[in-house]
Amino acid sequence: MKINKKGVMNFKKRIKTYKSSKVFDFSYFYTMQFQDIIGQRELKHHFIQEIEQEKVSHAQLFLGKNGYGSLALALAFSQYLFCENKQAMDSCGICPACKKVSDLQHPDLHFTFPVVLAQHKTSNGALDLWREQLKKTPYFDLSHWGSFIDPKGRKPIIGSDESQEILKKLALKSYEGGYKIMIIWMAEEMNPTCSNKLLKILEEPPAKTLFLLIAENQEKLLPTILSRTQLVKVPRIISDDLSLFLRNKGGFSQVLIDSVVGRVDGDVVEALELLSASDAQEQNRDLFIQLMRVCYKKDVIAMMDWAEMLTSFSRDHQKTFLNYCLHMFRQSLLRNYTDNQLTKISEEEEAFLKNFAKFITGNNIHDFMKTFNDAHYHIDRNAHAKLLFTNLCFNVMRYIHFA
Secondary structure (H helix, E strand, O other), rough: OOOOHHHHHHHHHHHHHOOOOOOOOOOOOOOOHHOOOOOOHHHHHHHHHHHOOOOOEEEEEEEEOHOHHHHHHHHHHHHHHHHOOOOOOOOOOOOHHHHHHHHOOOEEEEEEEOOOOOOOHHHHHHHHHHHHHHHOOOOOOOOHHHHHOOOHHHHHHHHOOOHHHHHHHHHHHOOOOOOEEEEEEEHHHHHHHHHHHHHHHHHOOOOOOOEEEEEEOOHHHOOOHHOOOEEEEEEOOOHHHHHHHHHHHHOOHHHHHHHHHHHHHOOOHHHHHHHHHHHHHHHHHHHHHHHHHHOOHHHOHHHHHHHHHHHHOHHHHHHHHHHHHHHHHHHHHHHOOOOOOOOOOHHHHHHHHHHHHHHHHOOOHHHHHHHHHHHHHHHOOOOOOHHHHHHHHHHHHHHHHOO
């Protein structure tokens, strides 16, 4: 790609086309059973043993990225607990209790989740939308949930009024005579007032009352919440399990799947998002190639144009691109030191790395990784995008010429 005015204009035109493309529509049939969960064999076994041995902790915190399957695990755990005909490795899926959970209509299974307070004060107002989303897939994050419930893009939170609803629901006797379960998704989004009002019931819950809190960021939770819950760390999905899941969905080459799996660190939400927009691969590659070329040529005007383009992207797109860059730096290093045996890239990416990889060395890889990780961190916290990407360009130029 030549870096001239015409080239920049053509590139901007392709970017505009990409922005209008469809993303993240990967629904699949889900029955709320362990068999539907991607990977996580050890945790599935742990939960089954916990129930069989009657050692169920009354308050558990599932900690891990949403793309690792925390919500899916909580649902399958709940269904197994309610199941009237438990099997050795899963709920039966056909008894009345299983069917109620699968339909998200079990009277003793309750949900709390972030909502846009301008629309609803509590989760009750968005319960139909929540059920609709879960029946499509339990693998989604706060960004996708926010886009689904509010086209204006306002951030959902769990407001102070939610605590009263939780206490009210759990004060009632169990309809089915067994457990009452409260799943709180994205617990770190709870308003401090709401969190504080739940402390007593978390410490001394009514009989056969179970709290399943799901969170991604432990640091955002109150220490008093953490001290009252049993921590269950949900690890990333191993590459083989994620690759098998994506391959079974069909429609994508193994080369593309390998490339995506190699960069998402076991996160199925990120993997599905990348695959759902076939243009994303080409667009990220073009952006990356252009950045490296203008920085290599020390073309300051073209670098400023590039930074301007990135500024026009949504923050989610900016973060996706930065993750792609980190992937390409890792693949460059692997290409240099493993005789190309471990790289997971497309043919087009391989063609570029054939000449580019030599610029990523042991002398500058740490600088590249830190700069792009820091950029991702600051974009996630509403940094000034134009300033950030302009500074990133000059750093890349410096690293390339001091390889």
